[in-house]
Amino acid sequence: MRKKLWIYLALLVVIPGLIFTVSCAKKVTQAEPSAEETAVEPEVDTAARIAEEQAAQEEAAQQWEMAVEEDIEEQRQAEDAAKEAEMQQDMAAAKQMFENEDIYFDFDSSALEMMATEVLKRKADWLFETADASIIIEGHCDARGTEAYNIALGDRRAESAKAFLVDIGVDESRLTSISYGEERPVDPVANAEAWAKNRRVHFVIE
């Protein structure tokens, strides 16, 4: 029994000692550098390396995070630019469509056809979205008929389109009408197809 007790006591002393040695290695080396110096040295090296590595890893992680952050920002900017471009493209397309899409009339008529009213509704939408734009509404005729009467007819066509836009809420002060009669045909050929193309109201953004 005594023998066993001794061993326990010894263990009680040695183990905490061992634990102490490991956990407070530097203190031990600093306190007693002589005998254990060589043995402890690598241990110090390892700890520092670990710390260094940790620091490096942390730094790398941080840099990566920054990189990622930067990437995201760039991506966001690119996306925004693309969106912007797309929007501008859409706007340009809408603008182009606005200026390219004419409305057409029957011979000697200034009455708005169903198709024409659909187009005019789109014109109004664009005008609502583009609040700062003013437009010129040009009335045109085909080459048949006589010159003066056609200027009067072109005037009526432009006025019909204008009245429709005003009716659905476009501010009249943004709309100017002008008649060219038969003076400015899009297609000067003398056939039914060309005449139909020339009997039009054309829209120009000021």
Place this chain on the structure above:
Amino acid sequence: MRKLNITKILTVVCLVGFMAFLPAAGAEEYEYIDISNPFLRKIPTAIPRFKNMSENKKGEVLSVKLADSLSKTLAFTGYFKMLDRGAFLADPRNPDITAARINFRNWTVIGSELLLTGGVAADDDYIELELRMFDTFQEKMIIGKRYKGRESNLRQIIQRFCGEVMFHLTGTRGVFNSRVAFVNAEGGVKEIFISEFDGYNPRQFTTDNDLSLFPAWSSDAKWLAYTSYARGKPDLYIMNIKEKNGAVVTRKGILITPAWVPGKFELAATLSFSGDQEIYLLTGRGKIIKRLTTSRGIDVEPTWSPDGKKMAFVSKRSGTPQIYIKNVVSDRVRRLTFEGRYNTQPNWSPRGHSIVFSTMQLGRIDIYTIGVDGKDLRRLTEDQGDNEAPSWSPDGSLIVFSSNREGISKIYVMTAFGTDQRRLISLPGAQTSPKWSPNITNQ
């Protein structure tokens, strides 16, 4: 200025009636020509070469040149059938020019009812002309005149004598003191030009380098109103022809088709500032006096009766463009045209009784006249392309119009009955919208 000098020379120096026998104005003088007669008979007329009374080279050249010029100027009226000089029996080298010496039988046997003779004496500076007209069957002189002027005045002297001839035959002095304004188109630009009555000497009047349209003469021929896009839209310009200044009338919408009230410094024109194309009466400065039409829809192209009491115009009030007449005194309006679905471009005859206009039918445009009472519709052009924008000569005997019968649009002239259709203007571009001026007296 040049014109003034010529007039002075003509009136002060030259215009000397030298024959005692000048018939008083009376009804029997007009029996040669009745311009209201639709079955126009041209008077067979002989104009031999003139007698060279100065016996020099210049006189020799002028004796043929002036006879040709007289023949051509008179023939322009459409009233004369000029006989071929090759058929003349009298000696062409030594023509007899006075009643005492003329053998009238030489002229009656070849069918000539009128004989016009001339004598020319030319020195370095001046030219003297003796011009006579004879009735060959009655063997008597109808007109005898002597003129003196420079070579540059000769065209005017011939025209003056032709005016005398026409006055004795028809009671009016014809068209020789008138001009024609028209629109000349080249490369998308339309400018107004003015030429003499026979198309001679066309000169550019507007220089806007844009669209200038619908010229209209004031009844004293001193003002020209027209529409121009020079400021970006169809505005009304009222210009003094000599001074080239005046008023620009600009309002919302169109300002087109001016027409001067006879004898007044006022004009009617179509304005659309109200949103509707209506005809208004304006002062010569462009101020609105009153509105002349009140129907919803297009009202355009006014033209005045010679007394200024009635106005014909185009209106779409019945669904298609038709011609109406408004009595501006009583305010009554009546429809004039019922045939066809597109009657526009009315122009009221200075003789008062009829209106010339154009009709579009089956895509073709042709010129008609109609009595002011709506009767007597007559077609003047047919199967010769599109014929548009008719305008009466100041004596009501001729009509100027545009036609694309030769391809691009050019200016033509014809008699009031549609005969003698011929080209008036030779310019390279396209010409449209001719307007014949009144006779010009004090310019």
